[in-house]
Amino acid sequence: MVKLKRRITLDLAVAAFGLGSWLGVNGTFLQAPLLLRQLPEGWALPTWITLAVQLGNVGIVVHVLARRLLPRIPDAAYIYCLLATGAAALFLNAFLHAETVFWVGADRSLSFLTLAFCSALVGCTSSVLFYPYLRHFREEYLVTYMVGEGLSGLLPSVLALIQGVGGEPECVPSPDGSTWTTVHPPPLFDTDVFLSTLGGLAIVSLLSFTYIHNTSQFDSERKSPTENKELRKEAPVRQSWACLFVASAALNCVNNGVLNAVQSYSCMPYGATTYHLAATLKVAADPAVCLAAVWLAPLSVRALTAMLAAAAGPLAYMLATALLSPTPPLQDQAAGRALVVLSWLAAAAALAYARLWVALRARRGGARTMRACGAFGQLGSILGTVTMFLLVNFTNLFTQAPAPDCPGAHAHYGDALHAYTPSLLVKV
Secondary structure: OOOOOOOHHHHHHHHHHHHOOOHHHHHHHHOHHHHHHHOOOHHHHHHHHHHHHHHOOHHHHHHHHHHHHOOOOOHHHHHHHHHHHHHHHHHHHHHHOOOOEEEOOEEEOHHHHHHHHHHHHHHHHHHHHHHHHHHHEOOHHHHHHHHHHHHHHHHHHHHHHHHOOOOOOEEEEOOOOOEEEEEOOOOOOOHHHHHHHHHHHHHHHHHHHHHHHHOOOOHHHEOOHHHHHHHHHOOOOHHHHHHHHHHHHHHHHHHHHHHHHHHHHHHHHHOHHHHHHHHHHHHHHHHHHHHHHHHOOOOOHHHHHHHHHHHHHHHHHHHHHHHOOOOOOOOOOHHHHHHHHHHHHHHHHHHHHHHHHHHHHHHHHHHHHHHHHHHHHHHHHHHHHHHHHHHHHHOOOOOOOOOOOOOOOOOOHHHHOOOOOOOOEEEO
16 A cells, blocks of 8 residues: 655655666666667677676775775765766766777777766665665655666656667668668667756756755654664574575676676567667666555565566576577567567566565665675676676677678668668678
8 A cells, every 4th residue: 555654755856866876877778779880899789888887886895995994974975976977977978979999909989888887886886875875764765766766767768769769771772873871760869869868867866865965854754773773683684684695696697787788689680679679668667666666565585486487488588589699589570579578578577576675675684784785786797797798799609690781773671671780881
């Protein structure tokens, strides 16, 4: 049932605060269907983005060292710094994402990936900084925060759906008819507009936290130090915490490491539009699940286990389509496109709920347990990311489709339907 004893103004402010957590990371991944056509990394771009994101875990190390060396600095100061960094990174990336440099024998999207790393500092460090900050408020507001954290995926997803990918590539003849060019119809608006809009939302998040931290009108919703001590006394035994930490690491390994790395190989053979839709719905599943958790009681351990077991089927199918790229099952059929999108949506929803469940359980142990759970989650993300980066870039397990071929005078849209690399000029 809906809990009526809560401050709606605080709900809105906490949700807006959570909005800034993963805004930059989600926005970066949502632009991958467009950017992999333009940037030199091609289909491997998501693995580079994932690596840059996981390098953002250095923020956790810096935060831990800062707490040791400068213990008097409050958490709020670090939160201000992080949210400002995330907003600046989004605005800068709006104008610098297309810049490349020649490095280690090839062109690299260094500015784009560096600014993606800066955006990731916010999300990665939020797991050990934002959650513990919210221990000062009643438990209902942690769920509200996670709704806002989910909105950091939902709002960019809606914006990405409006933006579109511009349709599939076409073979278009030159004016004199001597050559053919692969042309990608443009989206409704470019990446610079998309990232600038997200930068504006990041500013909203910063202002919301400023409001929460500096107003006294929410004092009645804060927990007293005595209540926090009692909460820690009610915590389960340490063996239960160990299981929770392992679960956090495993869930984040799959969600942030494995799935982000293989999505382009799983979805792109079905078309850029399918990839765009699957990526958008994957991100949007998180806030939908968190909103449901506001009204629904948490599942039991047995029910959660059954749900994750059911999600194993879609996960296996997604990995199979990635490994069979660029010719996965039902590639040219509407059923194949629908099946792969639904698989990504179902798996993302199950993983999102499981991660929410773990976070709510970890809260019972107080700030230290929440930080430890967040740290284990990031460790799992790092392990999954490094493993998939090596598999994608240094083995032949995942294959990108060949460049488009427009050799004949009668080449048309269908000839280029499954080509998703930058424009190529072919002499007749």
